[in-house]
Amino acid sequence: MMVGEKIKSLRIRKKYSITELSEKAKVSKSYLSYIERGIQKNPSLQVLSRLAKTLDTTVEYLMGHEIKVNKNGIPIDQEWLLLVDEAIKNGISKEDFSFYLDFVKFKNNINHDK
Numbered sequence: 001m002m003v004g005e006k007i008k009s010l011r012i013r014k015k016y017s018i019t020e021l022s023e024k025a026k027v028s029k030s031y032l033s034y035i036e037r038g039i040q041k042n043p044s045l046q047v048l049s050r051l052a053k054t055l056d057t058t059v060e061y062l063m064g065h066e067i068k069v070n071k072n073g074i075p076i077d078q079e080w081l082l083l084v085d086e087a088i089k090n091g092i093s094k095e096d097f098s099f100y101l102d103f104v105k106f107k108n109n110i111n112h113d114k
């Protein structure tokens with residue numbers, strides 16, 4: 001899948017019109033249309049970065065590096081998968097993992113309130 005096809009697919013998945021995405025990512029509508037239709041095959045890194053951020057993905061994914069995506073089309077970071085795999089191999093239970101997540105959320109809320 002080419003860059004433009006990936007952008008269009010993610011845009012449709014997020015239910016953005018081409019106008020909405022262009023406004024949110026601060027990319028001209030015509031330029032975005034050229035990218036999606038494959039007329040502009042090499043958009044700048046700056047444009048790709050803004051589009052990736054707006055579409056909750058990565059430039060790497062848009063550029064065609066094979067990255068696993070979850071059911072919402074959001075890329076899954078391989079480093080995180082390796083960390084979770086390692087935790088499982090070392091015996092962490094779902095309950096323990098859930099506890100740590102709750103602890104981090106609690107800690108972040110305390111730090112946010114300061």
